[in-house]
Amino acid sequence: xxxxxxxxxxxxxxxxxxxxxxxxxxxxxxxxxxxxxxxxxxxxxxxxxxxxxxxxxxxxxxxxxxxxxxxxxxxxxxxxxxxxxxxxxxxxxxxxxxxxxxxxxxxxxxxxxxxxxxxxxxxxxxxxxxxxxxxxxxxxxxxxxxxxxxxxxxxxxxxxxxxxxxxxxxxxxxxxxxxxxxxxxxxxxxxxxxxxxxxxxxxxxxxxxxxxxxxxxxxxxxxxxxxxxxxxxxxxxxxxxxxxxxxxxxxxxxxxxxxxxxxxxxxxxxxxxxxxxxxxxxxxxxxxxxxxxxxxxxxxxxxxxxxxxxxxxxxxxxxxxxxxxxxxxxxxxxxxxxxxxxxxxxxxxxxxxxxxxxxxxxxxxxxxxxxxxxxxxxxxxxxxxxxxxxxxxxxxxxxxxxxxxxxxxxxxxxxxxxxxxxxxxxxxxxxxxxxxxxxxxxxxxxxxxxxxxxxxxxxxxxxxxxxxxxxx
Amino acid sequence: xxxxxxxxxxxxxxxxxxxxxxxxxxxxxxxxxxxxxxxxxxxxxxxxxxxxxxxxxxxxxxxxxxxxxxxxxxxxxxxxxxxxxxxxxxxxxxxxxxxxxxxxxxxxxxxxxxxxxxxxxxxxxxxxxxxxxxxxxxxxxxxxxxxxxxxxxxxxxxxxxxxxxxxxxxxxxxxxxxxxxxxxxxxxxxxxxxxxxxxxxxxxxxxxxxxxxxxxxxxxxxxxxxxxxxxxxxxxxxxxxxxxxxxxxxxxxxxxxxxxxxxxxxxxxxxxxxxxxxxxxxxxxxxxxxxxxxxxxxxxxxxxxxx
Numbered sequence: 001x002x003x004x005x006x007x008x009x010x011x012x013x014x015x016x017x018x019x020x021x022x023x024x025x026x027x028x029x030x031x032x033x034x035x036x037x038x039x040x041x042x043x044x045x046x047x048x049x050x051x052x053x054x055x056x057x058x059x060x061x062x063x064x065x066x067x068x069x070x071x072x073x074x075x076x077x078x079x080x081x082x083x084x085x086x087x088x089x090x091x092x093x094x095x096x097x098x099x100x101x102x103x104x105x106x107x108x109x110x111x112x113x114x115x116x117x118x119x120x121x122x123x124x125x126x127x128x129x130x131x132x133x134x135x136x137x138x139x140x141x142x143x144x145x146x147x148x149x150x151x152x153x154x155x156x157x158x159x160x161x162x163x164x165x166x167x168x169x170x171x172x173x174x175x176x177x178x179x180x181x182x183x184x185x186x187x188x189x190x191x192x193x194x195x196x197x198x199x200x201x202x203x204x205x206x207x208x209x210x211x212x213x214x215x216x217x218x219x220x221x222x223x224x225x226x227x228x229x230x231x232x233x234x235x236x237x238x239x240x241x242x243x244x245x246x247x248x249x250x251x252x253x254x255x256x257x258x259x260x261x262x263x264x265x266x267x268x269x270x271x272x273x274x275x276x277x278x279x280x281x282x283x284x285x286x287x288x289x290x291x292x293x294x295x296x297x298x299x300x301x302x303x304x305x306x307x308x309x310x311x312x313x314x315x316x317x318x319x320x321x322x323x324x325x326x327x328x329x330x331x332x333x334x335x336x337x338x339x340x341x342x343x344x345x346x347x348x349x350x351x352x353x354x355x356x357x358x359x360x361x362x363x364x365x366x367x368x369x370x371x372x373x374x375x376x377x378x379x380x381x382x383x384x385x386x387x388x389x390x391x392x393x394x395x396x397x398x399x400x401x402x403x404x405x406x407x408x409x410x411x412x413x414x415x416x417x418x419x420x421x422x423x424x425x426x427x428x429x430x431x432x433x434x435x436x437x438x439x440x441x442x443x444x445x446x447x448x449x450x451x452x453x454x455x456x457x458x459x460x461x462x463x464x465x466x467x468x469x470x471x472x
Numbered sequence: 473x474x475x476x477x478x479x480x481x482x483x484x485x486x487x488x489x490x491x492x493x494x495x496x497x498x499x500x501x502x503x504x505x506x507x508x509x510x511x512x513x514x515x516x517x518x519x520x521x522x523x524x525x526x527x528x529x530x531x532x533x534x535x536x537x538x539x540x541x542x543x544x545x546x547x548x549x550x551x552x553x554x555x556x557x558x559x560x561x562x563x564x565x566x567x568x569x570x571x572x573x574x575x576x577x578x579x580x581x582x583x584x585x586x587x588x589x590x591x592x593x594x595x596x597x598x599x600x601x602x603x604x605x606x607x608x609x610x611x612x613x614x615x616x617x618x619x620x621x622x623x624x625x626x627x628x629x630x631x632x633x634x635x636x637x638x639x640x641x642x643x644x645x646x647x648x649x650x651x652x653x654x655x656x657x658x659x660x661x662x663x664x665x666x667x668x669x670x671x672x673x674x675x676x677x678x679x680x681x682x683x684x685x686x687x688x689x690x691x692x693x694x695x696x697x698x699x700x701x702x703x704x705x706x707x708x709x710x711x712x713x714x715x716x717x718x719x720x721x722x723x724x725x726x727x728x729x730x731x732x733x734x735x736x737x738x739x740x741x742x743x744x745x746x747x748x749x750x751x752x753x754x755x756x757x758x759x760x761x762x763x764x765x766x767x768x769x770x771x772x773x774x775x776x777x778x779x
Contacts, residue, residue, distance in 0.1 A: 010572045014558070021560045094554025098617060100522050102573040103546040235523050249484075 007104055011112030012119065019082060019120050029120065032074045033128040040067045041135030048141060059203075064136065065144040065152060066202045071132045072156040073195060075124035079160055080187060083117035083167035084180045091237060092177055100234045110168070110232045114225075117164045125156055151210055155198070158217045163187055165224035172232050173429055223358055223421055230423040231432075250434055257438035273446035276412075276439055283411035283418060287363060291407070294367045298374025307379055321468040330461045340456035343402065347409045347448065351440060355433075359417025366410045393467035402455035409448045412440045473498045473625055473656035474519065478528035481514050481680075488514045490680040491528065496673065498624070499654040501647070503667035505768055506677035512660045513553060515677065516627045519658070520550045533624050533656075546574065549618035551628040555610045559603030563594065563613055566602060567620055574621035581620065588616045591649075593642055607634035615643065619650075626650060626657045632666060644670060668764040676771050684771045689737075691767050699737050700760035704729045706753035717743055731760065 019025050044067045048060040090096040099109065129152070136143055143149070166187045167180075174180035194213075201209045262268035328335050346365045354362020373395060377387035416436040420429060427435075474496040481489040489511040496502045504512050517523040519530055521541035530537040533547040558566060564585070571581030589595040592612040597605065605613065611634055618626060631647065632640035647670055650657060661667050667674065674691050676684040684691065689699070700723055708727040716722065720740055723731040734740050737759075748754040 007573065007575075010569065014561075014569050018558060018560055090556070093556050094552075095556030095558060097522070097552045097554065098550070098556060098570070098614070099573075101520055101545055101548070101550040101552070102570065103542040103575070104573060105542060238517065238522065 004105070004108055005111070008108040008112035009115070011099075011104075011109060012116040015086075015113065015116030016119055019116070025078065025082065025120070029075055029078055029124040032078075033124045034131060036074055037071050037128050037132035037135060040071050040132055041139060043067070044136075045139045045141060058205075062203045062205055064141060065148045066199060068129055068132055068144065068149070069152050069155065069198065069202065071128045072125045072152060073159065075128050076121045076156060076160040076163065078124070079117050079121035079164050080167050080184065082121070083114075083164040084171050084184055085177050086113045086117055086168055087171040087237060088174045088180050089171070089177050097238065100238065106232050106234060107229050109234075110172070110229055114164060114168050114228070117168065118160050122157065122160050125160070126153075129153075129156075148207065151207060151214075154214055155210065155217075158214055158221060159191070159194075161221045162217050162224060163191060165221055165228060169224060169228045169231070169429075172228065172237060219360075223360070223417070226421045227358070227429075230421055231427075231429050236428060250430075253431055253434045254438045254441075257435045258442050269446060272442055276443060277408065277447070280408065280411045280415055280443075283414045284407060287366070287407050287411045287414060290363055290367060291370045291403075294370040295374035295377075298371035298376075299378040301371075301375055302378035302382060305375075318468065318471055321464050321471065324464040325468060328460045328464060332460070335460045336453075336456045339459055340453050343406070343452050343456065344449070347406060347444075347452075350410060351413050354413035354416055355437075357417075358420055359414045362413035362416070363410050366406050369406075389470055393470040394463065397463045397466045398455045398459035401451050401458060405448045405451035405455060408443060408451075409440075412443045416440070474502075474530070474532055474658065476519065476528065476530035479515065479518055479525050479530050480527035481511075481518060481523060482526045488680050489518065489677075492677070492680075492682050494530075494658075494675065494682075494685070496656050496658065498656050499651055500672040501651055501657040501659055501670050502673040502675055503671035504658055504660045504675050504677060505662075505664070505667060507772070510677045511680040512677060513629065514680075516550065516629060516658065516660060520548045520627055521545050546621070547623055547625055549621065549623035549626045551611075551615050551618045551626075551631055553629045555614035557602040557605070557610055557613060559601065561602055562600060563589065563598040563602065563616075566613065567617060570617050571620050576621060584620055584622065585616070588619055591642075591646055592616060593639070608636055608639045611635060612639065612643065615646070624655055626655055627660075628657060629660045630662070631659065632661075632663065640666075664764045664768055674764070674767075676768060678772060688764075691764070699734050700766075701732045701734055701737065701741070702729055702756075702758055702760050703732065703748055703754060704756045706755050709752055715747070717747065720744060 044063055047063055051057065051059045051063075087096065090099070104112075133143060133149075144152075167184065170180050170183045170187070174183060194217075198210065198213060201207075201213070258272075259268065260272040262271050346369065350362045350365040353364060354360075373391075377390060380387040380390050416433070419436055420432055424432065474494055476492055476494040479489060479492040479494070480487075492511075492515060494502065494515075504515065506512050514523060518525050518537060519532060521532075521537045521544040524538055532544045535543040535547060537544050558569075561569070567585045568578065568581055571585070572578075576584070586595070589598055592615060594609055594612050594616070597609060602610070602613065611631065615628075615631060618628070628647070632643050635643060644666065647657065647659070651670075659667065659671060668688065671688065673687055674684065675682050705728050709725075709730065714722075717740060719735055721733040723733040725731060732744065734744070741757075745754070745757050748757065
């Protein structure tokens with residue numbers, strides 16, 4: 001393994017040396033490692049003087065580590081440019097094929113290039129932060145505490161890995177440098193949002209939250225590395241030349257995956273829908289586990305986020321339920337459709353989030369909903385009301401259909417990330433994405449939508465009456 | 473040394489290579505000819521384990537291209553269509569880089585690099601940045617790169633395409649010496665004279681299918697009925713004066729030259745030359761250099777008309 005890694009590092013060594021010979025990389029790096037920290041230093045000193053004049057020294061204290069983070073981030077933004085052209089750039093220059101003809105394994109080439117994209121910008125980043133720190137010392141500005149400096153260094157490293165891992169995936173899947181640059185916005189925009197979030201947290205001074213950010217980014221970096229390695233294929237990179245959006249091909253992939261070889265609806269359920277549910281079993285177990293966690297998390301938040309009891313309306317619950325039973329008469333479809341649409345919308349929101357975040361955050365809407373259930377149960381317990389009554393009366397009658405439907409849909413969303421991260425060099429990420437969407441659609445049409453509709457009918461026509469009966 | 477059986481490659485719905493069989497023993501050169509887009513590069517990429525065959529098998533130096541790709545790649549030297557050198561490196565750095573990737577030590581690389589650079593006449597440019605190299609020099613260096621790990625099998629795609637005649641001659645001479653070292657070579661080229669000069673076998677590929685795969689002599693015999701030789705004379709000759717030895721035909725003639733169609737040149741040429749020299753004022757007797765072109769066009773045209 002170490003010998004194999006050494007072979008990969010031969011590529012890293014060459015690429016790093018090549019980058020340090022390219023003035024288009026050297027000049028910007030030099031500028032943002034030497035000039036920019038001085039500028040940041042000057043700005044920080046000026047702001048410190050200004051805010052101290054008005055007794056707002058806390059802003060100054062928070063500004064110093066924040067500026068260090070920005071000084072560290074600027075050079076690593078260069079890593080994006082290097083990583084984006086790592087594979088596709090070599091392909092365009094025709095130098096990738098001789099590299100592919102060597103005995104190196106796919107992962108060795110991938111890792112070699114990945115490290116080479118990280119090392120120079122990260123080195124520049126540390127130089128920049130050192131220059132900035134020296135400036136602080138010269139200007140007699142106290143340095144941030146050691147743990148904070150350590151945190152900033154870890155954040156900078158992990159951000160560089162995430163950016164580069166994402167960019168290398170783009171580079172290894174794109175057909176041209178132009179296409180890779182266009183796709184870079186998928187990395188730049190989330191990173192910009194992340195930096196904004198981190199800035200808020202830094203000024204807020206809640207540094208523990210930053211460790212959570214680090215943990216999240218670490219998980220994302222691992223996932224991106226896995227996806228990159230799973231889908232890197234010499235053949236794909238050499239074989240793809242055309243940038244044209246092939247809607248017909250995409251539609252064909254979708255319909256083939258959606259209908260399979262089924263010739264009628266019964267066979268479709270037998271051959272496509274139920275086998276897919278079986279494929280989801282591990283994801284389903286995981287989601288169920290997460291929902292149990294959500295229930296406990298929601299319950300534990302009762303003491304932390306106090307809800308005004310009078311707004312809960314538990315005093316006149318019976319009256320409210322009576323009114324609801326009259327208003328939601330059996331056979332009245334308007335509230336059914338409203339509830340059905342609401343539930344469907346939440347699942348679709350999870351799907352959209354899941355598609356963007358490789359399935360990970362697609363579980364959030366369901367997690368949050370179940371968390372609310374846990375919170376309300378905790379709240380009722382605090383009021384001295386038996387929360388199991390709420391659970392059996394208000395949740396279970398329709399929840400027995402609705403919750404499994406939501407679990408199925410969420411598991412399918414989560415599965416998108418699982419499948420993308422699974423090694424499959426024979427298919428492109430695009431193809432896998434389309435197939436995952438087709439699988440999700442299959443499940444939605446075949447099971448989730450009908451179940452949600454039935455659940456909405458039960459929720460409108462039965463749940464209030466059962467709850468009323470239990471309350472009496 | 474190269475054994476391919478039913479090698480097939482399908483990209484989505486496109487059949488790029490269709491059930492190709494190739495057998496090239498050690499010390500032989502096979503010319504892979506065919507129009508642009510016929511499937512030559514795809515075949516080479518499959519044989520070098522860069523592309524995975526959709527169907528069929530191939531063994532290179534005893535290793536399977538599908539199940540032992542790393543071993544195959546370590547035994548193959550490939551000169552690709554696009555040489556793609558790293559412009560900011562010099563030749564020594566470049567060859568060191570690739571040599572290391574093939575698992576060679578610095579001293580081994582240096583030992584192998586020098587004679588190759590000398591042989592291909594680029595040793596004097598070894599410290600020059602590759603971005604400053606001419607097309608021909610780049611091609612020569614790419615050939616050195618393909619040879620640096622002394623592979624027993626070579627896959628050369630258009631090795632002399634961008635070269636001046638002198639450089640092309642140097643490269644051809646290098647290829648001949650490689651054959652003498654018992655290397656197995658597949659040469660993709662559009663230069664038919666070069667293929668004829670260097671190769672022992674000819675395979676013509678069209679639309680992904682091998683339409684002809686024979687030795688040079690068999691090609692000439694099957695498509696033209698034999699090899700064409702030109703005899704040039706100092707005085708005008710009259711046909712009735714001839715007593716043509718058995719098995720030799722006159723393809724066409726004019727006053728001062730005759731084009732003979734000879735099925736077994738090795739056997740029949742000595743007696744024919746003796747006869748012509750003794751009875752006529754024979755100036756030269758040489759093989760017609762455009763014959764492979766005729767054979768190639770004949771094969772391609774025949775395939776088109778039959779399909």
